[in-house]
Amino acid sequence: MSAVDAVGDAAPSGVGTATGIGTAAEGGPAAGLDRTGGTGMGSDGQRIRRPGRAVGTRFFRSELRLIFGRRRNQAGMLALAAVPVIIAVAMRVTDVPAEGHNAPGFFSSITSNGFFVALAALGVELGLFLPIAVAAIAGDSVAGEANLGTLRYLLTVPVGRNRLLAVKYAGIVVFAFTVTLLVASVGLVAGLALFGGGPVTLLSGTQVGFGDGLLRLLAVCGYLAVGLCALGAVGLFVSTLTEQPMGATIAITMLSVTSFVLDQIPQLDWLHPYLLTHHWQAFGELLRDPVEFDALRPGLLSAAAYIAVFLSAAWARFGARDVTS
């Protein structure tokens, strides 16, 4: 331990960390330092107040550029944004009578108010598309860097492991909020263009003004994004387990799909409240009159619990892990 401390204190942390992780380069004598050294590096970001702190949001900003700048992510977001447009156009072209029996979600209301395109699109994408998008970003977060071999360079730039995790998770959170708002706003624009707006009819049969409706839509987006953030926390943990981003993404997607499937099995109703996705559908509570905010509490609490457990698990796994790529 003293050797590690000495390295950490004496050398600029860039050098110190390089010693810590460089299993292959250092060879024999350094091998003993490997784990502790690697771990020590995570914390010297906190112990040593170095001028690098002043960089502040630079890493975060570069992470955002990475997420929103990648072609594949842009293509994914385009696909997400296409769904509300397809819904709106299809409803416009086919002109199905409004009163459909058991029309799912808000489809029956679309023709009378374009506002509902946004809600219908969110409802449709919530089952698979949005979770896949978040899974792709979360799975890519740590495993992607490891796969490209950039993870150790990231850590040698004076970036602590905790800070790396924090920035990666912040990126996932921003992405989750962005895609939900993206789907809602594209849906809103498409809906208003094709069907027009006007007062919004709530589930309770009362009407509120369009502005009030927009506020509720914003709250729905916020609530759903919090749920997706919980999925993102699980994803960040899964991503620290592997160096294959594809594998992580698939695992996270399967987790969310499994959660949805289990939620449909009535025999497992004792399990339902604990499922990750169980409370997502409760966003409908925001469209009643009056809104009972108590009904949203279980969803938010469950998301907070998932985030706490899986972020700390990611921290435990990533802090204790040998970074070799």
Added chain:
Amino acid sequence: MSVFHTRPALRWLVPTGTALAIIGGGAAVGTFASAAEPSLPERSAAQLLVDLQTARLDGLSGTVIKRADLGLPSLPGIGGQGSAELTSLISGTHTLRVWHAGPDKTRLALLGTLGETDVIRNGSDVWVWDSQQNEARHSTLGVGGGAVPKGRPDHLPSTPQEAAEQALAAIDPSTEVSVGRSATIAGRDAYELVLEPRDETSLVDQIKIAIDAGEHVPLRFQIIPQGTRTPAFEIAFTQVDFERPDPAQFAFNPPPGTKVTEEPLTADKPATSPASLERPTVVGTGWTSVLVAKVPQLAAVADADAQGGQADLVRSILGGLPKVSGDWGSGRLLKGKVFTALATDDGRVLIGAVTPERLYEVAQGNR
């Protein structure tokens, strides 16, 4: 933090601890909430009954959870969670929201996952709003007011009050009334009134009514069948507020684009019974009374090769039930947790909250 560098494996204690704390904390809150027995001044069963009948309810709003596990076979299109159809109330777990501001201003909302059915009474107007079908039904009550029609064949009580009223109507010498443990329901202290049928052939072991200590309003209603502690039917407030709700809650204007149907009042119309049906007779009194109806069509459907979707449906439902026979004849038996139904092959239907043996007895004596 430093211990986490020297022994990285210890890091795993943090997520494990967090998970345990969350699960344990959640469980503990639940346990304490149900175990806590508020100390309330003694009140006799008779006093509680008087409290119940004299309770004046100015206003109330709250959330009600209804759980029904009647042991019914799952029928197509009936029941299920998250459904906002009124007929689904017969089984499963449902959340309702209620508002009450005097007898002529009530609103009841059955919450589905992304839908809602509201029954709103405001003065003489009664509205039924169905968000999934986007339709509203309107009926006007007579000048004298009168009660909200309860003629639905599937009518089950939807608030603890309504359930308690029905149970109290059944109190007679065959019932033993006692005071149970006090409880905390929806954050309020409550007495518990226990009704126990004396008759051994009753399937109902106990009916428990929890009564708010301050407002004397039923907060929870449970039917506990013989041989178990878990209620087969339960209606309870999870949140309740005795403030008078805003009158705006009771104003309903059908939104544009809604299909509005005007319905005449259906108070006495037998909802689904065909004209040829005889009026059912009731055998026995109190808890063990048995309803006997003659349904000749049933016999025709059951053995002949009657065609048609309805006949097929009836046959498939009956066919799934166990065949029983005895001195009284033979038929199919539907055994729920708190009631039993017998459809005999000669076209009689017997229903009661009693054991099958009692039904056979009635069937024998009522040929």
